[in-house]
Amino acid sequence: MPAPITDYPTKYWHRVDETRVQCDLCPRECKIKEGQQGLCFVRACHDGKIVLTTYGRSSGFCIDPIEKKPLNHYLPGTPVLSFGTAGCNLSCRFCQNWDMSKSREMDTLADAAMPADIAARASRLGCRSVAFTYNDPVIFMEYAVDTAIACHELGIKAVAVTAGYISPEPRVEFYKHMDAANVDLKSFSEKFYHKLTGAHLQPVLDTLVYLKEQTRVWFELTNLLIPGENDSDEELNQMTRWVVENLGPDVPMHFSAFHPDWKMLDHPPTPPETLTRAREIALSNGVHYAYTGNVHDASGGSTYCTGCGKLLIERDWYELGEWHLTADGHCEYCGTACPGVFEETPGSWGAKRVPVRMGDW
Incomplete structure (x- = not known):
């Protein structure tokens, strides 16, 4: 297996002056000197250029249910090979993957794999897609894009789990290679961000x-609700109305439970009733598909027809139950289309989580 490339060249940067270069990948626009790293930790200035230091290196691979990303309307029931690297371009005090996203230690990246190796392994394991997750794939964009290209050659889809914090020019290139995404809309407040x-x-x-407006990427939204920070009725109303007005009513929204972590150990876990209330507000404002997450709520995790109101896809955690979609994604009862990417029959992966070592061929 080829060795990782620790100084992989990138193109989204420019020179500021004689001693600094600016990374143009995300809105942070880090200006760094020779030998320094950007805030994300994985993009650095070497020989007067911005390079990616984690190409071909991962914090680990695992087969997950696609619903865990979470994506409820994209190839339901199928397995997805998931991996991430280290670092992040946000500094979320509540990060729930902080051991990877906040890591500044290369020892975190214990599993090496080049894009073609990942695609081949996903194919051998029967995964319908590969997900860039655990930390934000925006910061390892070149590695993610090359992996997506290799996956597409084998008929495997590419999924980005991201905070969406990327600058306009690289945004075009990144999403050109993605088939689906879950974007974390952390709040509808600039103060919170x-x-x-x-x-x-x-x-x-x-x-x-x-x-x-500009892509064919299937995407869904996640909103992690933190008690006292972004869970007010006012903010939930503003956010869900904006979603319907600007993205349309068919973009699924996942309201997820916070648990104390990283630098926000002083906040209590999100009560289940807060998630239910958020879901009800979203539905009342015209969101067609609103879900609860990180809690056991079979009703809040299931999909219902917007035409007749009947159950279309039953979910209990990550296990699928009743299925009432036709082969072309319509309600069996009334014929209303359910937006998403569906196959003739659902997958049967269930809730299994299977760690994978890339070196174990």
Whole structure:
């Protein structure tokens, strides 16, 4: 298996002055000197250029249910080979994958695999897709794009799990190679983004509008609700109305439960009733498909027809139950189309989580 490339060349950067170069990948626009790293940790200045230091290196691989990304309307029931690297371009105080996304240790990247190896392994394992997740694939864009290309050659889909914090020019290239995405809309408040993520809201909204208007990528949204921070009725109303007005009513929304982690151990877990309330607000504002996550809520995790209201896809955690979609994705009862990417029959992967070592061929 080829060795990782620790100084992989990138193209989204420019020289600022004699001693600094600026990374143009994301809105942070880090200006760094020779030998320094950007805030994301994985993009650095070497020989006067921005390079990616984690190409071909992963924090680990695992086969997950696609519903765990979460994607409820994309190849339901199928297995997805998931992996990430290290670092992140946001500084979320509540990060629930902080051991990887906040890592500044290369020892975190214990599993080496080049794009062709990942695609071949996914094919051998029967995975319908490969997901770039655990930390944001935007920061390892070149590795993710090359892996997506290799996957497409074998008929395997590419899935991005991301915060959507990317600049306009690389955004076009990145999503050109993605088939599906779950975008984390962390809040509908600039104050929240600035205070708790070190980022800004508008670039994320711009990414969402771009996905809707300029691509064919299937995408869904996740909103992690943190008690006292982004769970007010006012904010939920503003956010869900914006989604319907700008993205349309058929973009699924997942309201997910927070648990104390990283630098927000002083906040309590999200009560299940908060998620139910958020789901009800979304539905009342015209969102057709709203789900609860990180809690056991079979009703809140299942899909219902917008035409007749009957159960279409039953979910209990990540296990599928009743299935009432036709082969072309319509309600068996009334014929209303259910938006998404569906196969003639659902997958049967279930809730299994299977770690994979790339070296174990």
